[in-house]
Amino acid sequence: MSPDILRPIRPLIAGIAASVVATLAQAESTHGIAMYGDPALPPDFVSLPYANPDAPKGGKVVFGNTGGYNSLNPFVQKGTAPWQLRFWTHEGLMGRSWDEPFTLYGLLAESIDTAPDRSWVEFTLRENARFSDGSPVTVDDVIWSYETLGTQGHLRYRGLWSKIDSIQQTGPRSVRIIFNEPDRELALIAGLRPILKKAQWEGKDFAEAALQDVPIGTGPYVIDDYEAGRFVNLKRNPDYWGNDVPFRRGTMNFDEMRLEFYGDQTVLFEAFKAGALSAVREFNADKWATQYDFPAVQRGDVIKTEIPHKKPSGMTGLVMNTRKAPFDDWRVREALTLAFNFEFINGTITGGAQPRITSYFSGSELAMQPGPAKGRVAEMLQPxxxxxxxxxxxxxxxxxxxxxxxxxxxxxxxxxLLEQAGWTIQDGVLKNAAGEPLKITLVISQGSLNVVQNVDAIAEMYARALERLGIELTVDKVDDAQYTQRVSELDFDMTPFRRALSLSPGNEQRLYWGSEGADASGTRNLMGVTSPAVDGLIDAMLASESREDFVAATRALDRVLTAGRYVIPIWSFDVGRIAHVKEMKHPQILPIYGDGPQFMPDVWWYDE
Known part of the structure; x- marks a missing residue:
């Protein structure tokens, strides 16, 4: 009988086998994934709770954008593309439900597997997933998309790639991504990356795509026609592969959606009043109350709809560039905030109808609490x-x-405060010890890139207040292309600012205010925050395994950002306001996130 040469290592083999079996048992395939806990919807759900699975298909709607565009590729840093395209023409492996803080359900992927610690994630593609040209979506397309977007794509896509240790095919329709750092959110972020067609870009420079190089996607809509800077017309793909996917039932119901471009918001509003547009969103409560009484509203041909929500306020206002003196001094930033008389400006512009943002996560359970830090929040801040x-x-x-x-x-x-910071009035002008006057340039866009409506009127009132301090505020109004370049190159003192925040903030927080890349061209950290506390609290958020620790870390982060005085906040958007033609309908069940591009037009329909 031959000697048993495996006897010495049999216990080791058995241990490895047991470990593999345990891992496989724990990493069962599922239809969805939640940041914390389990998805709210069962595996056999019919549709999203705020979608009408019986909504009719058909109709044409027209929306308006201000400014122009010089690109139809929303996935690269170069150029300005209509912001709606990435929501209508492309899809990820998973889709997000806007009725849960952060939960994904299968879209291009039929299932998702993760390790118990989420150190890896594996997706299995649906067999019938197709691009708009009819070609199948392959694992090769998925891997190429992750790598290309992560290395050549828009900055919003590059952070994930640096956290991927490996990505490889594990079956005919499955792909596994292994991460190089502990971060429970990465599995969800990976599920949302748009998938593009690899073959389209062979021999082409993806990052330098020309206007006519429209990326092929898997989404319900394809670009049917366009004229640079004037319009983009999209039609629902009659052969769209995903009509019967539960996540898609009752969504993307319009046959045709068109984007018309206007010089400014005033011209756009007049076009809507004249019947050229199907719907507009209104962010000014006073205008909503006083200027939406035109004949079409009186006849009932235009309906005013308000959509409540439960999401955080986010931050909207005027951001200060702390890379430059004197904005690197918190006393100066506090002084500039004091000079901004919100109560007077809000009363003048909105009639006082909109409440002020009080912190980055105000209006939600994630917001910092009044008074001194306590309990777990204080513990997290103490280091x-x-x-x-x-x-x-x-x-x-x-x-x-x-x-x-x-x-x-x-x-x-x-x-x-300005005097404490070394600025005193000399000959009626505020100057420092070197005799240099304090002058501020506010850079704003002439077109669609202003995230603060009525910024002209706000700036005029603010300039008068700063004059009383001896400070000169100059408004530099440039076109969209120049504005994009100025902001990308961090060439501003102050500029309009908006960051929408969710009930499940995560890795995007590093993009918004993390130290890494704060000085890089194109950074989203416009204020230039470089704070160990901010970085550490973002890490704590991402490493949290319980909802309690997550909430505490977010509240602590909210305190640091708000007390940093980086942005002069204005009013919050406590309710969504949409004026639309009477033929546009929406479900009665509303998502907790309220209005947004994933609500209107995604789950609306046309009913004559």
Missing amino acids: YAADLPPGTLEGYVLPEGDDSVRNRKDIRKAAD
Whole structure:
């Protein structure tokens, strides 16, 4: 009988086998994935809860954008593309439900597997997944898309690639991604990456795509016609592969959607009143109340619809570039915030109807709580105590002005802070010790890229207030292309700012205010935050295994950002306001995130 040469290592083999079996048992394939807990919808769900699976297909709708465009590729850094395209023409392996904080369900992928610690994720493609030209979606397309977007794509896609250790095919329709750092959110982020067709770009430079190089996608719509800077026409693909996928039932119901481009918001609104557009979103409560009484509304041909939500306020306002003096001094930033008389400006522009943003996550359970930091939040902040902005631990509240033009109380406080920072009035002008005047340039766009409506009127009132401090505010109004270049190159003192935030903030927080890449061209960290506390608290959010720790880390981050005085906040959008033709209908069940591109037009339909 031959000697048993395997006897010495049999226990090791058995241990490895048991480990593999245990891993496979724990990493069962599933129809969806939630950031915390289990998906709310069962494997056999019919449609998303806020979609009408019986919605009719048909109709044509026209929407308006301001400014222009010089690209139809929304996945690269170069050029300006209509922002709607990436929502209508392309898809990821998974799709997000907007009725849960952060949950994904299968779209191009029929199932998702993850390790218990989410150190890897594996997707299995649907056998019938197709691009709009009818060709099948392959694992090769998926791997190419991740690598190309991660290395040549828009900055929003590059962060994930740096966190991927390997990506490889594991079966005829399956692909596994292994991550190089512990981060429970990465599996979900990976599921949302758009998938493009590899063969289309063979022999072409993806990052330098020309206008006519329209990326082929898998989405319900394809670009049917366009004229640069004037319009883009999209038609629903009659051979769309995903009509029967539960995530898609009752969505993308319009036969045709057209984007018309206008010089500014005033011209766009007049076009809507004249019947040239099917719907507009209104962000000014006073305008909503006073200017939407034109004949079409009175006849009932145009309907005013309000959509409530439960999401955080996010941050909207004027951001300061802290890479430059004197904005690198918190006292100057506080003084500039004091000079911004929100109560007077809000009363003038919105009739006082819209409440002010009080922190980045205000209006949600993730918002910092009033008063001093307590409990788990205080524990998380303590390691950074020596470097925290004043007010972080003690509690910070935005200055409250009055409804007068002069706002004397806050102007006096601002002058005192500026003097502490080395700025004094000399010959009626605020100057530093070197005799240099404090001049501020506010860079704004003439077109669609202004994320703050009525910014012209806001700037005019703010400039008058700064004059009383001896500060000169100059508004530099440029076209969209120049604006994109200026902001990308960080060539501004102040500029309009908007960051929408979710009930499940994650890796995007690093893009918005992480130190890494803060000074890089094209960064989304416009204020230039470089804070160990911010970086550490984002890490704590991403590593949290319980909802309690996650909420505490987010509240702590909210304190650091708000007390940093990086943005002068304006009003929050506490309800979505959509004016639309009467033929446009929507489901009665609303998602917790309220309105957004994934609600209108995604789940609306046309009913004559």
